[in-house]
Structure formats: C-alpha cells, structure tokens
Amino acid sequence: RKEVEQDPGPFNVPEGATVAFNCTYSNSASQSFFWYRQDCRKEPKLLMSVYSSGNEDGRFTAQLNRASQYISLLIRDSKLSDSATYLCVVNDDYKLSFGAGTTVTVRA
Amino acid sequence: DAGVIQSPRHEVTEMGQEVTLRCKPISGHDYLFWYRQTMMRGLELLIYFNNNVPIDDSGMPEDRFSAKMPNASFSTLKIQPSEPRDSAVYFCASKTPGAGEKLFFGSGTQLSVL
Numbered sequence: 001r002k003e004v005e006q007d008p009g010p011f012n013v014p015e016g017a018t019v020a021f022n023c024t025y026s027n028s029a030s031q032s033f034f035w036y037r038q039d040c041r042k043e044p045k046l047l048m049s050v051y052s053s054g055n056e057d058g059r060f061t062a063q064l065n066r067a068s069q070y071i072s073l074l075i076r077d078s079k080l081s082d083s084a085t086y087l088c089v090v091n092d093d094y095k096l097s098f099g100a101g102t103t104v105t106v107r108a
Numbered sequence: 109d110a111g112v113i114q115s116p117r118h119e120v121t122e123m124g125q126e127v128t129l130r131c132k133p134i135s136g137h138d139y140l141f142w143y144r145q146t147m148m149r150g151l152e153l154l155i156y157f158n159n160n161v162p163i164d165d166s167g168m169p170e171d172r173f174s175a176k177m178p179n180a181s182f183s184t185l186k187i188q189p190s191e192p193r194d195s196a197v198y199f200c201a202s203k204t205p206g207a208g209e210k211l212f213f214g215s216g217t218q219l220s221v222l
Contacts, residue, residue: 004196028136034210042215043213043214043215043216044151044199044211044213045200045213046210046211049210057212087151088213094156094158095151095153095156096137096141096153096162096211098143098150098153099150100149100150101150101151101175
C-alpha cells in the first residue's frame, strides 16, 4: 500500500464551479500535512498547510480527519488559473511523502 | 535569496554514461532532499540529508545511484552507469528544521537517457 494515495482525477470543471478531492495516508503517526500545487513542467510549490481544525486560504479550504486518515482540498469559485496538479504531502519525521497528484482543469 | 539552484536544467546522455546532477540549497536550510518524478510513479523521495549527513536513503533505487553532500551549500546525485529507465525529472529541495516548515524546490533537472 502506498503511503499517500489521492483521488485519481482528472477533474474537469467550468469556471466558477466548486471542486473537491481527497487524499488518504497510511501512517497514523504522521505529523503534518500539506497541499502543494504543480504546474506543467514546473516544480511543486506549497499551496497551504493543513491544520487539525481545518483552514481556509481565500477560495481554498483544507480539512484533516485523523480518525479516518484523510485530508481534503476544496476549491470554490474556480478560476482558469487554478488548472494544475495538486499534490498531497504527508510528513513523517521529516520524510515528506507525496501523493501522485490530482489534476484539475478549469475550462472557460 | 536565489532559491534552490539545480544544474543542469536538461541532460541528455547515452546509456552507460555517468550522470551528475547538482544542487545548491537555500542558505541556512538544514535539510536537503532529492526526489525523482515520472508519469508512472509520481514524486519519489530518493534520499535526504540533515546537516550534510544522509538520514534516509531507502528510496535510492539501486547501487548505480549515489548522493553526497560535502558541505552545507552543495549536493550531488550521481548515476553510474545510467540506463533509459532513469529518465525522469530530478528535483532537489531544501527546508529549515520544524515539521511544519515548507519545502522549497529547485527547478529540476530533466534527464533523458537514450
């Protein structure tokens, strides 16, 4: 079983729509969680950290469910510029494991 | 700060040749990571260093791969001999201590082994 697994995607949504997807992790002792964004042929960049109580950053909302060992990302009022691959990242003693990514395409 | 700097950006080589990828982390970052990304396997952690010491190299695929960090500002990932299946994008990343600190990636090296 992979350490981090993500929704297969791709998600193709119209502008203005809401899109949400999940990520599950295998190690219940994982310490911290993140969502990274990766544009085509570019390096991954931090989108947001994920806190136990859930957190928002503008149109983006991240949730953590430790009991079920999953995290989620929701994008509201999606923009064309949100088209990217979203990587779920789990930190186990500084060993950061990445999911395979969920591709989101926002169409006009 | 210039960020994490990797070189070369692109490398094309023939099977059997030695390949050396280079990375300069952000000054003051104690952790350095080497990742490999392919369409089939996504981002895989190969090895990471803390204060120039290799901590976990369990992701290194086989003995053909080796990584060094002779000082706080420089690391190399070497493949000898290279094989076509090594073709991938290799990313170097660095971070400061703290479980919540974000990872800064270099622009990656696109390696093609013919």
